[in-house]
Structures are given as C-alpha cells and as structure tokens.
Amino acid sequence: MNVAVLAHEKFPGRAKTAVGVLRYTDDDVVAVLDRENAGTRTTDHVEDVQDAPVVASMDEIAEDEAVDALVIGIAPIGGGFDESWRADVRTALERGCDVHAGLHYFLEDDEEFAALAAEHDCELWDVRKPPTDLGVADGSAADVDATVVATVGTDCSVGKMTATRELYEAAREAGMDAAFAATGQTGILIEGAGIPVDRVVSDFAAGATERLVVEAAAEHDYVFVEGQASLVHPAYSGVTASIVHGARPDYLVLCHEAGRESVHGYDQDLPPVSSFPERYETFAAPVCDATLAGGMLNTRSTESDADARDAVAEFSETIGAPADDPVRFGPDSVLEVIR
C-alpha cells in the first residue's frame, strides 16, 4: 500500500505518529506533507526511517502517483482537527485515497469528509474510536499459552510504542512467533489493528486489553503489549493500571527517557528510577506474576553513541536488569531474557 503522511509544521520533533509510521510501517510512504519543510527529505531530519520526500500539500504529489491512504501523522493537544489540514484531506478523498486518523475529532462525523468519502468510495478510519461491544475483564488472559510481555514506563512519551515495536520486530527476526498488541493510535496506525485503550470507558479498559491479548495469544507464541502512560502519572495512571492488570503479562519491560526527571507537562518530579521495578511488580502481583525482564532507554537527546552506551549501562544498573536503547543499539539483551 502507498501512503502519504500529514505532519504540517511539526515534522519531525512534534510528529510522533508520523515518525512511528515512517519507522515501522510495511507500507510505502510516497511523501510526508509539511509545508514548513517542503523540499527536504525525511532522512534529512531523522535516522532509521523510510526515505521519502517532504512536500507542501497533497497537490504536490503527482496525479499519476498512486496513493492509497493519507495518514494524519500529528495530533494537537486535545486531539482536535486543524482546519489548515482540510484542503489536503479534501484533495486526498477526491483522489480516491482512504484517510486514517488518530484524532479525538472523528473524521467520519465531519459532514464534508463523510460526503466526499461516500462519493469517491473511500474509507475514513478513525482509529481512536473503540469497538462498541467491549466489556468487563473476566480474567481470561490468565489462561493463555503465549508468553505475554508488556511495556511500562516512567512517564508518557518515553518510547513505549517504539520499544514494543522493536522488541516485536527483533523477536520475529529471531524466528519467534510474535504478535504486537496495539493500544494507542500510533501503534494501531502502524499495525492496522488494535484498540485505543485510553478512549475506552474506564470500566472496560482492562477488558479491552484482555481481548487484544487473548486474541493474539490464540495465534502466536509471544504477545508484545504496547503500554501507555505511567503508574505515577497524575492524569493517565488509570490507563496504565488497566493495561497491566488486563494483559496479565509474564514480563514487564520498563521504558524511560535518559534525563527525564519530571512528569512531562505537569509540576511533578518523577520518583527515583530505581523505584519503578518494584512499583510495577508490586502493583501487578495481586493479579499476575509479572517479572521485570529489563529496561529500554530512549537516548534521543544524547549526541554520541559512547555517551548513550554509558547511559544504558547506568540505567541497567539502576533497575537491576538488562537494558537496551532499542532504536540505537537494538533490544537484544532484553529479548534474550524473554525468549
């Protein structure tokens, strides 16, 4: 499938979804839309991603270039739709492209987009809209045969989706029969399936995670569950709690960003990183026997590989378990514990 990725004025630093898609999708990215970086290429900005041109708008993509879908690769605070994107979405639909979005604003509720999609036989896929038939967790994740691994974090935006995806891909490369259970919009956009657990009614959030795990475990030997937020987060800890207890993981992988000392966007210090392994294991324990397999350190703000290696070694010592930077050095030492 050929996709274009919209990331106006935010690529790459504030376009987490766009970068995730560029790094992990099996699709071919024909262009990234960013009017501020038009004329450059994706690889001018980020390493380890698919190379593609950055263009100013859908109109800049040649008419004879097949584009199957436009992916909205950014989300403003609050998840709204920015009207400056409307022309591109309109053009995409008029060209017959599907549009995939992870916004709180649902494209299918937009009258113009709904009409255009119907007229041109395109699909509007609002990945943040959860299934309507979810229910309360019944504990069935306890009975699966697969080994279940869940990422957890010290904070939001430390790299849980990336770490989970890297573990999943490395596992498959190593010949393990692995599945990726996507719980957030970027993971769902990359995987093409999943449930946005943060958008599920809180009574059903563990049940939604349980469903993902049970379904994946029926087909695979290993299930890598994308974690969300953090047990110490003042707004989203309930999402984290629901994922840990709903998934009933055998292994936890702790994700952290080097240098992060306070909760992003809140006036709150993080507890010592050394406290997190016990914090998560103790939280999980009444429901499931989850052991820390290791840690994943995000060293994106560290210049040199040597310094990054030192940071990873220090993180490993702090948490008392193997650690990797999955993007920079690969997730192999943690994967070794799991397999």
Added chain:
Amino acid sequence: MNVAVLAHEKFPGRAKTAVGVLRYTDDDVVAVLDRENAGTRTTDHVEDVQDAPVVASMDEIAEDEAVDALVIGIAPIGGGFDESWRADVRTALERGCDVHAGLHYFLEDDEEFAALAAEHDCELWDVRKPPTDLGVADGSAADVDATVVATVGTDCSVGKMTATRELYEAAREAGMDAAFAATGQTGILIEGAGIPVDRVVSDFAAGATERLVVEAAAEHDYVFVEGQASLVHPAYSGVTASIVHGARPDYLVLCHEAGRESVHGYDQDLPPVSSFPERYETFAAPVCDATLAGGMLNTRSTESDADARDAVAEFSETIGAPADDPVRFGPDSVLEVIR
C-alpha cells in the same frame, strides 16, 4: 420530594442502590416496589433505613399519593433494563413522575419512555451518562484549600459508598462544612449530583474526579470522595487509580468487609489486609501526600455487636490506624483523625 424505589425480586440483599437510597436520601420514600416482598415493610428486612411499605407495583400506590420520582434501585449484571419493569416505568411516567436510573441502558434512548416523558413533561435522568465536556486532569486538585478525604477499598462492594456517606453525614452533624463527591450511580442518586467515573473514557477519569473535587472544595472545607473498586481488582483497578490520583486526597480511608478473602466474582485471593495501607500510600505518593486516616469495616455478616467490635478492633490493629464500622457504630474514631 417523594420517591418510589423499584427493587423487584432483589430487595434487600441484591438491591444495593435501593438500600443506599433508603438509608441516606433526604427524600421521602413512599414505597419500595418488590413483587416478591409485597405486603412487608422495609424495616422488616434491614435496620437503619427509612420505613416504607413494600408493594407489588406502581399501581398499588394510591392515585392521590404524590410521587415525584421513581428510582430504579437495582441493576442486573451488565446494567441492562429488565422488561418486567416496563409497566412500572410506564405507569410512573403516565402519573407525571420523573424516572431516575443508574443503568448502562439509558432510559432516554428508549423510544417509548422518551415519548411518554415528553408527553407528560417528566424528566428521565440517566445518572450513568457522564458529562460530554470532560477533559484530562491538569493537577488543579493540588491547589484546593479544602481537606480532601477519599475512601479506597480491598475489593468492590465492601461499603465504600456507605462509609463515605456516613463520614460526610457525621462531619456535618459535628458542624464541619462538608461535601460529598459522588463517583458511582448509587452515590449520585442519593446526592442528586456527581459523575459516574467508571463510565468516563479512561483518559478523562482522573479529570472527572478532579472536577468534582475542585468544584466541591470551592464551596466547602471538607470533601469526602466516594472511592470505587480496588487497586488490586483485575478489571477495575484503573477506575481506582484515576480516582486516587485525580482527587489528590489528604487522607485515605480503607474500606473492607470482615471475612472477605478473595476478589468478589474472580478466582483471585486478596493480598493480606495489612498490605493495603502501604499499597495505597505508595501508589498515591508520586502525585500527592495521602495519609491513611483509618479504616471502615463492614460487619454485615457478623451477628453480634460484641463480635463486630472484636472484628473492628482486629482490623484497626491490622492496618495500624483507627477503625470503625460506620453503619453499626458510627465513623467517629476515623472522623476524629480528619477534623
């Protein structure tokens, strides 16, 4: 206001909401509807509740008796509407009564009820329908001047709503300027206001609790927050987490039922009761400084007051803090810590 309470075939043992309303509402209960117990009185079945006749149907309530609202006081598993209740709801609306319900099935989405309510100028109040303008917690509960007290539990259905309500009422009787922040359907039906946090999208569950606390704290010196579920619950721990971090309580009150050793409805032992104070304080700590004020023990299955007193004393010793049975003996020793 005069209310009738529907509890067919479930009063009192499986009619938690009906009993809560009978015990705590300021309204006058003119009758409880239970076709299996018709001819008895509420006080034949439960102590410490408003006395009212139990009748077979709305038709048994004299035409000249004013009834302002019919409250649905039971909820089957799954929260559906039982068709055997339809005649009573229809009669109530035809008599001009409002209907209040805490079901997952929304009465206002029922075509017949919606039409009857419009025709007879009645209100259908689905208390389990959350507000549509909720958002992410921003931490503002940290800045309130009021003393915030949240109940937490070892499990579901151990008496958190009751304990919270008893603390709130005792506080007011003692001259404290107290508010009750209702987070579940029974509490909301009793209080006439609140947000059903278990029905809120999980990203916004802490934000919903925060709103309740900030609004109540603007008007009162003490805010008693109704807790939900338990941090060790396999399905609902996310709701608990969101309430504790959203409310940012100064004090926690641990609720437990004497003799409860496993999670109700699940194949899972409860951890030792002695582990809960640290479990909750440690969970709260990164977000707020919450101290255990004491415990509330539900001794409903204990026959004698003497045995109940022994159980409360043992519970107090186990948790290392004052404890009460709020229904049997009042909540005064815990309230003393808070005031």
